[in-house]
Amino acid sequence: MQSTTAALWIVATPIGNLGDFSDRARRTLNDVALIAAEDTRHSARLTRHLGIDTPMMSLHEHNEGARIDTIVERLAAGDSVALISDAGTPLISDPGYALVGAVRAAGYAVLAVPGACAAIAALSIAGLPSDRFVFEGFLPSKATARRSRLAELADESRTLIVYESSHRIERCVRDMGEVLGAGRRIGLCRELTKLHEQSVLLEAEALAGWLAEDDNRRRGEFVLVVEGAPEASRERGEIDLDALLGELLALTGTKQAAKAAARLTGRATNEIYARALELAAAD
Numbered sequence: 001m002q003s004t005t006a007a008l009w010i011v012a013t014p015i016g017n018l019g020d021f022s023d024r025a026r027r028t029l030n031d032v033a034l035i036a037a038e039d040t041r042h043s044a045r046l047t048r049h050l051g052i053d054t055p056m057m058s059l060h061e062h063n064e065g066a067r068i069d070t071i072v073e074r075l076a077a078g079d080s081v082a083l084i085s086d087a088g089t090p091l092i093s094d095p096g097y098a099l100v101g102a103v104r105a106a107g108y109a110v111l112a113v114p115g116a117c118a119a120i121a122a123l124s125i126a127g128l129p130s131d132r133f134v135f136e137g138f139l140p141s142k143a144t145a146r147r148s149r150l151a152e153l154a155d156e157s158r159t160l161i162v163y164e165s166s167h168r169i170e171r172c173v174r175d176m177g178e179v180l181g182a183g184r185r186i187g188l189c190r191e192l193t194k195l196h197e198q199s200v201l202l203e204a205e206a207l208a209g210w211l212a213e214d215d216n217r218r219r220g221e222f223v224l225v226v227e228g229a230p231e232a233s234r235e236r237g238e239i240d241l242d243a244l245l246g247e248l249l250a251l252t253g254t255k256q257a258a259k260a261a262a263r264l265t266g267r268a269t270n271e272i273y274a275r276a277l278e279l280a281a282a283d
């Protein structure tokens with residue numbers, strides 16, 4: 001261990017392939033007095049694989065508050081404790097934030113043993129700008145709330161990273177196409193580091209079609225890496241929207257006109273569609 005005094009170690013675990021585990025992480029889990037794990041039965045597979053028999057205690061979103069006192073007491077007694085989650089980096093769409101805050105407030109060191117994180121792995125391979133990005137975790141599961149969150153994010157120029165489950169992946173991508181624009185590029189990363197790993201970079205509408213084509217493409221765990229709103233288009237958003245929509249409505253239907261205006265201005269399709277309906281009704 002690098003720290004001889006009692007500390008809380010935040011240890012990343014693999015997101016798929018159990019072989020992706022550093023020596024430092026293994027040594028840390030071996031040397032601490034206690035491992036707090038999200039699901040102890042699940043994590044026992046990993047510790048067995050590593051030949052580690054450190055005692056484990058559960059710490060998940062429903063008992064984190066109650067576990068904090070126990071962990072702070074162990075630290076006070078001079079024991080170091082490690083926190084792991086089911087996969088990847090604890091605290092990243094996983095429990096641990098309240099614990100880290102409480103341990104710091106109690107005056108103990110918190111140290112990281114970094115490793116896998118699905119969001120960062122996906123960003124590193126998606127093929128979209130990686131210099132500035134926003135991590136949104138899971139979008140709301142209900143369609144209305146998800147679409148309104150996407151509308152709030154429509155003008156965000158940084159690359160957006162989202163976690164999504166297999167049963168919502170297709171609907172989520174469809175919503176992205178409708179709210180952010182059919183042409184917005186999305187990197188889909190499925191089953192990273194696992195047997196059926198797959199990643200593609202497609203425009204939103206094409207990606208929804210790609211997902212619909214084959215049931216297997218909707219199985220497993222997903223990260224979506226979404227292209228940010230183009231800065232230039234956002235500036236073009238200053239142009240007279242009504243005039244642009246007027247021209248487009250003279251050529252095509254409301255839906256097509258709204259889609260085209262959204263592409264040209266970089267603004268959210270649903271917002272423009274609502275304005276196009278108003279203009280069409282006023283004619």
Ligand code: SAM
Nearest residue numbers: 015088089092093117118163164191192221222
């Ligand atoms: N703490 C984890 C991390 O560092 O990535 C994330 C935990 S969150 C509860 C689980 C979500 O992460 C999954 O629903 C999926 O969106 C994403 N995820 C985890 N492992 C993945 C993998 N191997 N491939 C793709 N996405 C993954």
